[in-house]
Amino acid sequence: MTTSLAGPGLLAAAGPGLADHLAVHGPLPAVDVTALAEAVALTGRGGAAFPTAVKIRAVAAAAARSRRAPVVVADGGEGEPAALKDRVLLGCAPHLVLDGLTLVQRALGATSTVLAAAPDRLPAVARALAERGGAVRLHPVAPSFVAGEESALVAGIEGQPALPRWEHVPVRVRGVGGRPTLVLDVETLARLALLARGRPEAAAAALVTRRWEAAGVPRVDVVDTQPGTRLADLLPLGGVRAVLVGGYHGTWLPAAEARTLTVDPADLAAVGARLGAGVLAALPADRCGLLETARAVEHLARDPADQCGPCLDGLPRVAAALGVLAVPSPPPAGLLDDLARWSGPAAGRGACRHPDGTVRLVASALQVFADEVTAHRHGSCTATSWAPFLPVPGGAR
Ligand SMILES: Cc1cc2nc3c(=O)[nH]c(=O)nc-3n(C[C@H](O)[C@H](O)[C@H](O)COP(=O)(O)O)c2cc1C
Ligand code: SF4
Known part of the structure; x- marks a missing residue:
C-alpha cells in the first residue's frame, strides 16, 4: 500500500x-x-x-x-x-x-x-x-x-x-x-x-494522512504519494461505505466512485473533490456517515470565534440540524429545507473560508448518504457500530 x-x-x-x-x-x-x-x-x-x-x-x-x-x-x-x-x-x-x-x-x-x-x-x-x-x-x-x-x-x-x-x-x-x-x-x-x-x-507528489480500519482496529499513517496513485492502492476499499477526501473542509465520495480515482488534482476536481489538507479516510461500511459528519461539523461550528455572521448564525444552526438528522427518528418537517437555507448564505460571506469548507462537507454528506437520510426518516439506521471513526479534538486521534 x-x-x-x-x-x-x-x-x-x-x-x-x-x-x-x-x-x-x-x-x-x-x-x-x-x-x-x-x-x-x-x-x-x-x-x-x-x-x-x-x-x-x-x-x-x-x-x-x-x-x-x-x-x-x-x-x-x-x-x-x-x-x-x-x-x-x-x-x-x-x-x-x-x-x-x-x-x-x-x-x-x-x-x-x-x-x-x-x-x-x-x-x-x-x-x-x-x-x-x-x-x-x-x-x-x-x-x-x-x-x-x-x-x-x-x-x-x-x-x-x-x-x-x-x-x-x-x-x-x-x-x-x-x-x-x-x-x-x-x-x-x-x-x-x-x-x-x-x-x-x-x-507533484503529496503527503497524505490515511485513515482506515482493519479488522475493527483504527489505523492511521502518513505516506508520500506519487501522481497517478489510485485511491484503491492507498486504502483498502472493500467493506467501506465512503471516502472522505481532503479533511473536514473536504468532500465525501461513495466508495465505488473512489475506486475509480487517483490522487491527481484534475481527477479529484472532476468529481468536485480536492486533496485539501491531504486527508483520505475510508469510512467503514458499518458506520453512519451522517453521524460522523454531524460530529465533525459540531466541532467546526464550535471551534472558531464568533466573529462573522456565517459562523455566528449559520454554522451553529447547520450543526444542530445535522445533529437532529443524524438520529434515526423522523425529523421535524422542513429540516432538510432549513439546512439548505442556512448553508447557502454561509458560503462566501465570512472573513475566511471556514464556512465555505464546512458547508461543502455538509452538502457532500447529504448527497452521498442520501439513503441514510431516508433510513433515519423511517426511524432506522444502516449502521451497526456507533464507535467514532473520524477524530474530533477531545477524543482519541
Ligand atoms: C479555517 C482555515 C484553517 C487553516 N489552517 C491551516 C493550517 O492549519 N495549516 C496550513 O498550512 N494552512 C492552513 N490554512 C491555509 C492557510 O490560510 C494558508 O493558505 C496556507 O498556510 C498557505 O500555505 P500554502 O500556500 O503553502 O498552502 C487554513 C485556512 C483556513 C481557511
Ligand atoms: S468566517 Fe472565519 S473569521 Fe469569520 S467567524 Fe468564521 S472562522 Fe472566524
Whole structure:
C-alpha cells in the first residue's frame, strides 16, 4: 500500500538529525527558488493549492512597494483534526522544512523567519535548529481549527488571539508587525527544498494522512504519494461505505466512485473533490456517515470565534440540524429545507473560508448518504457500530 518517489521523498531520511538529512538529501544548493516553483507549477499544501511562485512574487512586490523587509512564516499548525502530515513531517524531516525556509528567506531578503507548529512539535524543530544554527523564531500554535489560517497565524504570532482577521488587506501586504508576510505550509517548504536539489518530480507528489480500519482496529499513517496513485492502492476499499477526501473542509465520495480515482488534482476536481489538507479516510461500511459528519461539523461550528455572521448564525444552526438528522427518528418537517437555507448564505460571506469548507462537507454528506437520510426518516439506521471513526479534538486521534 505504500508508494515511492523517483528519488528519496520527504520522509526518506532514517532520522530527524542533520547527519541523516545530509546523507539522504545532500547539501542545500543556492537556487532561484521562485523560478523553480514556477517551472513545475508547485501549489501550496495548506489546503487551498494556491500557486507558490505567485505568492512569493506577490510578497516580493509588496515588500518593494512598502520598502519594508518581509517576514516568512512556516505554517505547521495543522488544525485539521483528521490530518497528521505536517506533524509527521516536522518530526521526521525538520531539516527539509528549515531548508525551505532558508530558500524563501534568501529569495525575499527576509530579516525575520518564524516556524509555527503545535507545541509538541517544537522540541524536534529546536533540536534541528541547534544542529544547523540560524535564527528562526518558534511559535506554538493554539489547538484550534482556524488558528493555522494565515491571518489567524499572524495574529497569534503578534500575541493576539489566533483568529482570522476581519480585514481586507492580505497578510502578503500587511502581516507580522505590519510587514509583507509570506505564509507557506511546512510541506510546501519541504517540497521547495527537494526542488532546489534538482528533484522536479517532488512538486507533484503529496503527503497524505490515511485513515482506515482493519479488522475493527483504527489505523492511521502518513505516506508520500506519487501522481497517478489510485485511491484503491492507498486504502483498502472493500467493506467501506465512503471516502472522505481532503479533511473536514473536504468532500465525501461513495466508495465505488473512489475506486475509480487517483490522487491527481484534475481527477479529484472532476468529481468536485480536492486533496485539501491531504486527508483520505475510508469510512467503514458499518458506520453512519451522517453521524460522523454531524460530529465533525459540531466541532467546526464550535471551534472558531464568533466573529462573522456565517459562523455566528449559520454554522451553529447547520450543526444542530445535522445533529437532529443524524438520529434515526423522523425529523421535524422542513429540516432538510432549513439546512439548505442556512448553508447557502454561509458560503462566501465570512472573513475566511471556514464556512465555505464546512458547508461543502455538509452538502457532500447529504448527497452521498442520501439513503441514510431516508433510513433515519423511517426511524432506522444502516449502521451497526456507533464507535467514532473520524477524530474530533477531545477524543482519541
Ligand atoms: C479555517 C482555515 C484553517 C487553516 N489552517 C491551516 C493550517 O492549519 N495549516 C496550513 O498550512 N494552512 C492552513 N490554512 C491555509 C492557510 O490560510 C494558508 O493558505 C496556507 O498556510 C498557505 O500555505 P500554502 O500556500 O503553502 O498552502 C487554513 C485556512 C483556513 C481557511
Ligand atoms: S468566517 Fe468564521 S472562522 Fe472565519 S473569521 Fe469569520 S467567524 Fe472566524
